[in-house]
Amino acid sequence: MIYTNKFEYPSYVIQYLENDEYDYDPDTFSATTLLKPPRVTVLERTYPDELEVDYSELVASRYGSSIHDSFEKVEIKGAIQEQRLKTLQNGMIVTGKFDMLMEISKNTYKLVDLKSTSAWTCVYGSKDEDYIKQLSIYRWLGNRNGLKIIDDAEICFFFTDWSKASANKNPNYPQSRIFIKPIKLMTFLETEEFINERIKLIRDAFIELPLCSDKELWKNKPDDPPRRCDYCSCKNVCNQYKMMTETKTI
């Protein structure tokens, strides 16, 4: 990975940002990997030393880690916290680390996921589909590891940009800095089908590299700019990105 420092952060900020304790295992597919565009996964794993990220792009992820770390320091009553689960599916190890399983009755649990993000992401529900898939994969992994987890889960949002003025003006805006959003998970079978499909897409992508689709690029219509590329570390090694730059699509 190549790191750039466009905003000339001092060394103590860089050391803080570089301190990533994420337990990444390149020989597995995590829930996050299964949700990424297959093109991104293939490029990340084929050219790990040529990927490029600016330190400023790590800030949001470190905010998120800080919340997880401080939750982990508290022993939440009736909760199993931050466990990585694994299982073998179609010859591939699938992994996922849930934030919390709250015991709601003897040996029966509810999934809780901690998210730090913009309040508007919650208001518009723009990532709800991904959240449901991500948590459904955790539930599927939990079931495979002998844990009984119910269909109802919840997201505990910590907003990075919450504003009291917006809350006063708009009743649909979250009324406090922390907001709980209930979600309904996919069934075990739906989730397993989804996982099988994603494993196949990634495997196929290693044989023939697909393009990122408009949806994967977060475009609402074909003429929209491919917003995902702004946050993608593969730009250096991506011909699709190069082509879009040359044709001024970006």
Ligand code: SF4
């Ligand atoms: S740079 Fe853009 S097109 Fe290329 S892999 Fe990343 S998101 Fe997809």
